[in-house]
Amino acid sequence: MTNKPTIRDVAKHANVSPATVSYVLNGVKKVSDKTKIRVLEAIEQLGYYPDFTAVSLSKRKSNLIGIMLPLTDDMPDNATASVLKNNLYYNEFISGVEMVAREQQFDTLLTGVADQEECRKWVKKRNLDGLIFLGIFPKSIFEQMSKLGIPIVLIDTYEEYTKLFNNVQIDDELGGYLAANHLIKLGHKNIAFVSTNLNLSPVDTKRFTGFKKALNEAGLEVNNHLLFETREITFENGMEIAEKILNENKELTGIVTVSDILAIGMIKAFQYHQKHVPNDFSIVGFDDLSISQFTTPSLTTIKQDIFKKGEKAAELLMNNIGDQGVERQIIELPVQLVVRESTKKIVSN
Amino acid sequence: MTNKPTIRDVAKHANVSPATVSYVLNGVKKVSDKTKIRVLEAIEQLGYYPDFTAVSLSKRKSNLIGIMLPLTDDMPDNATASVLKNNLYYNEFISGVEMVAREQQFDTLLTGVADQEECRKWVKKRNLDGLIFLGIFPKSIFEQMSKLGIPIVLIDTYEEYTKLFNNVQIDDELGGYLAANHLIKLGHKNIAFVSTNLNLSPVDTKRFTGFKKALNEAGLEVNNHLLFETREITFENGMEIAEKILNENKELTGIVTVSDILAIGMIKAFQYHQKHVPNDFSIVGFDDLSISQFTTPSLTTIKQDIFKKGEKAAELLMNNIGDQGVERQIIELPVQLVVRESTKKIVSN
DNA sequence: TTGTACGCGTTATCAT
DNA sequence: ATGATAACGCGTACAA
Numbered sequence: 001m002t003n004k005p006t007i008r009d010v011a012k013h014a015n016v017s018p019a020t021v022s023y024v025l026n027g028v029k030k031v032s033d034k035t036k037i038r039v040l041e042a043i044e045q046l047g048y049y050p051d052f053t054a055v056s057l058s059k060r061k062s063n064l065i066g067i068m069l070p071l072t073d074d075m076p077d078n079a080t081a082s083v084l085k086n087n088l089y090y091n092e093f094i095s096g097v098e099m100v101a102r103e104q105q106f107d108t109l110l111t112g113v114a115d116q117e118e119c120r121k122w123v124k125k126r127n128l129d130g131l132i133f134l135g136i137f138p139k140s141i142f143e144q145m146s147k148l149g150i151p152i153v154l155i156d157t158y159e160e161y162t163k164l165f166n167n168v169q170i171d172d173e174l175g176g177y178l179a180a181n182h183l184i185k186l187g188h189k190n191i192a193f194v195s196t197n198l199n200l201s202p203v204d205t206k207r208f209t210g211f212k213k214a215l216n217e218a219g220l221e222v223n224n225h226l227l228f229e230t231r232e233i234t235f236e237n238g239m240e241i242a243e244k245i246l247n248e249n250k251e252l253t254g255i256v257t258v259s260d261i262l263a264i265g266m267i268k269a270f271q272y273h274q275k276h277v278p279n280d281f282s283i284v285g286f287d288d289l290s291i292s293q294f295t296t297p298s299l300t301t302i303k304q305d306i307f308k309k310g311e312k313a314a315e316l317l318m319n320n321i322g323d324q325g326v327e328r329q330i331i332e333l334p335v336q337l338v339v340r341e342s343t344k345k346i347v348s349n
Numbered sequence: 350m351t352n353k354p355t356i357r358d359v360a361k362h363a364n365v366s367p368a369t370v371s372y373v374l375n376g377v378k379k380v381s382d383k384t385k386i387r388v389l390e391a392i393e394q395l396g397y398y399p400d401f402t403a404v405s406l407s408k409r410k411s412n413l414i415g416i417m418l419p420l421t422d423d424m425p426d427n428a429t430a431s432v433l434k435n436n437l438y439y440n441e442f443i444s445g446v447e448m449v450a451r452e453q454q455f456d457t458l459l460t461g462v463a464d465q466e467e468c469r470k471w472v473k474k475r476n477l478d479g480l481i482f483l484g485i486f487p488k489s490i491f492e493q494m495s496k497l498g499i500p501i502v503l504i505d506t507y508e509e510y511t512k513l514f515n516n517v518q519i520d521d522e523l524g525g526y527l528a529a530n531h532l533i534k535l536g537h538k539n540i541a542f543v544s545t546n547l548n549l550s551p552v553d554t555k556r557f558t559g560f561k562k563a564l565n566e567a568g569l570e571v572n573n574h575l576l577f578e579t580r581e582i583t584f585e586n587g588m589e590i591a592e593k594i595l596n597e598n599k600e601l602t603g604i605v606t607v608s609d610i611l612a613i614g615m616i617k618a619f620q621y622h623q624k625h626v627p628n629d630f631s632i633v634g635f636d637d638l639s640i641s642q643f644t645t646p647s648l649t650t651i652k653q654d655i656f657k658k659g660e661k662a663a664e665l666l667m668n669n670i671g672d673q674g675v676e677r678q679i680i681e682l683p684v685q686l687v688v689r690e691s692t693k694k695i696v697s698n
Numbered sequence: 699t700t701g702t703a704c705g706c707g708t709t710a711t712c713a714t
Numbered sequence: 715a716t717g718a719t720a721a722c723g724c725g726t727a728c729a730a
Binding site: 006007008018019021022023025026028050051053054055056057058059 | 723724725726727728
Binding site for chain 3: 355356357370371372375377400402406408
């Protein structure tokens with residue numbers, strides 16, 4: 001038979017009880033060395049390995065972690081997929097999580113959630129051992145989640161109500177500061193800030209804070225006309241903003257964005273309208289995606305190691321799953337200015 | 350208690366047996382309408398929903414499907430992650446699978462596999478209901494897999510020994526043909542073909558076949574010096590090939606590649622060495638990734654709908670999981686030439 | 699070390 | 715035709 005051997009098969013083969021086999025498997029030191037060896041041999045011979053489903057049912061532990069992607073209400077049902085499709089950021093992050101999880105015999109599940117009920121069900125249905133929240137979620141969801149009793153790691157959250165969870169983040173304010181400062185040092189005085197809706201994104205707000213700080217320090221005034229908000233981070237939205245800038249004839253030479261994606265879209269639109277980057281506009285991205293050094297011009301950007309962010313998040317989660325009662329941690333990863341071709345010293349008039 | 354209600358709780362609440370509840374849940378028509386309503390009410394009131402782990406254990410069905418990524422032996426252990434990280438292709442594909450799976454209450458697991466044993470174990474451990482193979486795998490793995498007794502969908506395979514599985518593919522030969530033909534029509538006569546190792550990649554071989562066909566039809570000779578093979582599809586390898594072309598002073602004006610990634614890398618290297626695309630080299634990519642219309646120059650490429658490929662693969666898999674004995678199917682998705690800025694009519698001398 | 703109840707839903711068997 | 719009982723899937727962990 002190609003049938004998978006069970007723990008009872010092994011037990012029979014080794015002339016012991018299933019319990020003993022289980023003890024050997026789990027390193028419970030209740031077993032004499034000689035029986036242990038017999039059991040190990042039997043396991044080897046039969047090619048036995050435990051069924052995770054059964055383990056999961058009896059231990060109430062699935063060796064499964066979940067990554068939660070945000071779905072706003074106005075998105076179509078199938079938005080998980082489209083979020084993934086368009087956002088290279090998620091891709092790298094998930095890879096990092098995957099890698100660490102796999103090393104520890106965990107598998108990773110992905111979902112988008114519209115409401116907390118759905119989320120709770122998902123966790124319960126699959127007996128998930130831990131959760132990573134990637135993105136912004138409403139307060140109510142966290143209240144629900146904290147009742148779930150499983151470790152949770154948040155990414156890039158600043159809201160007060162998230163303070164009781166683990167968090168992996170970067171110094172977003174510094175990122176915004178570095179980006180603006182870079183342009184200022186290049187002589188730019190009229191600098192735009194391009195982000196998602198600041199009311200909805202504390203991350204972008206932090207970056208904006210850093211941005212403003214740099215301008216203030218340089219004695220430059222923060223001009224609200226040079227703040228551009230878009231709903232979602234896509235290439236297309238980047239193009240739209242660039243066109244808006246051109247249409248409205250904004251006076252500016254420098255642009256700080258919260259995402260390489262937006263920056264790339266903007267550059268494309270500028271080029272389409274015969275504007276040159278960096279000659280006409282200097283643009284700083286954010287993230288340093290793998291594509292960003294291969295665009296033309298290559299992107300000056302604030303680099304964060306998204307892959308490592310995923311790794312750290314998974315490590316944190318694993319530690320918490322391993323033993324509860326670990327204290328809540330905040331891990332801050334570094335950001336760094338990477339200067340490439342999309343920014344340039346301004347040509348004074 | 351916040352404890353999840355079990356089927357027995359529901360049964361008690363409705364004054365029936367657990368079995369009856371199960372029947373109602375599974376639509377077994379053994380239950381009178383009045384009891385059914387009672388049960389439904391109890392379910393509603395208690396907020397009951399079944400535990401997938403338990404269902405999985407008793408039904409031997411997990412509502413989980415797996416996507417298998419290839420790991421060659423010489424890759425590091427953690428290569429799943431890096432494959433994902435670098436390959437935007439996978440990203441879009443997986444999104445498509447995810448979406449369809451989710452609609453049917455399935456979750457999707459991802460893994461890279463080095464050998465068939467590991468793969469088999471993974472399937473067994475998690476009781477996976479179906480498998481999608483994304484990429485090229487050795488023959489031996491398929492022999493093992495066919496014994497597993499779960500539906501399998503292959504992507505882009507042409508090997509003889511894969512003929513007994515479902516397959517989702519595109520017309521790769523046509524793709525190669527269209528790409529070459531486009532360049533020929535633009536007046537190019539010395540056209541390179543850039544691919545992975547043709548001995549290892551039947552897909553690239555098909556495209557090469559189409560490529561050669563177009564050249565032959567046009568009375569052009571296929572020059573082996575203009576065939577460039579690389580090990581892996583990365584931006585960096587694209588750059589390398591471009592540099593090789595420049596270093597060796599190859600006489601060519603047109604380039605057909607098997608991937609947008611390679612094309613983007615090549616363009617970058619050309620630009621770095623003061624060569625202009627498309628003025629000096631016309632380049633055709635393959636895939637039409639979401640980034641490809643935002644590079645500079647934007648890519649002329651052979652478009653395939655990778656997202657849809659994922660959707661189709663998942664649909665096929667779901668159908669097969671639903672009822673076995675469905676006949677093996679091959680689904681061929683269309684390819685299409687998308688002309689953008691990276692190709693141009695040759696300036697005759 | 700072992701026997702065995704348990705976790706939770708399913709389904710074959712049996713009863714009305 | 716309805717519905718209950720109980721064994722089962724597989725590993726775990728407590729009592730003995």
